[in-house]
Amino acid sequence: MNEQQSEQQKSYMHVFTAHEEDMVFEEPYNVSGRRIFPWPGAVEEPTWGGAWVDVAPGETSTAHHHDENEMFFITEGSGVMRIGDETRRVRAGETVFITPYQDHDLTNDGETRLRFVTIWWGGAEAIARERAKWAAVFEIDDPSGPVNSRVGAAAGVAV
Numbered sequence: 001m002n003e004q005q006s007e008q009q010k011s012y013m014h015v016f017t018a019h020e021e022d023m024v025f026e027e028p029y030n031v032s033g034r035r036i037f038p039w040p041g042a043v044e045e046p047t048w049g050g051a052w053v054d055v056a057p058g059e060t061s062t063a064h065h066h067d068e069n070e071m072f073f074i075t076e077g078s079g080v081m082r083i084g085d086e087t088r089r090v091r092a093g094e095t096v097f098i099t100p101y102q103d104h105d106l107t108n109d110g111e112t113r114l115r116f117v118t119i120w121w122g123g124a125e126a127i128a129r130e131r132a133k134w135a136a137v138f139e140i141d142d143p144s145g146p147v148n149s150r151v152g153a154a155a156g157v158a159v
Contacts (some may be wrong), residue, residue: 001102007019007089008158011051012040012086013095016036016042017096021044023054027081029061030056030060031059031061031062033054035051036049036050036051037050037110045060046127049121050117050118050119050154051117052116053115053116053117054114055107055116056108057108057113061105063104064104065100065101065103067100067101067122068100068121068123069098069099070119070120071095071097072090072118073116074092074093074095074115075092075117076111076113077091077114077115078108079091079106079108079109079110079114080107081096081104081106082104082106083096083098083103083104096111100123102118
């Protein structure tokens with residue numbers, strides 16, 4: 001096979017599915033979901049994460065907070081979003097932005113699933129992984145010193 005034939009057979013389209021049979025119940029969050037990354041053959045682990053998530057009828061995702069920014073893109077159903085002391089009805093076609101360290105949950109008070117795509121970015125673990133990756137590429141010490149080296153170690157990154 002020559003180079004041109006090999007190039008013609010190379011696929012540039014990668015399709016990710018989040019059909020009902022692809023979803024896995026995540027007990028800590030009381031939702032079913034499918035994390036997008038790592039995506040074998042396409043993207044290993046970017047500095048941001050993403051997932052398709054379903055909240056079952058009559059259920060509420062587990063209240064939690066974290067150091068990342070997060071967005072929910074509601075694609076099906078409706079429910080009540082709570083961030084801190086604020087609540088608001090949300091439905092398909094709406095996007096919610098959640099700032100870091102804000103306790104939040106989502107209640108599906110409807111008769112069908114509430115589905116959303118979530119993306120998150122900017123957390124300490126992701127930043128430490130990215131810094132360590134580039135420090136290794138350029139064969140330099142992490143300029144942030146021991147504090148971020150500890151964060152990187154906690155994130156499983158060799159620094």
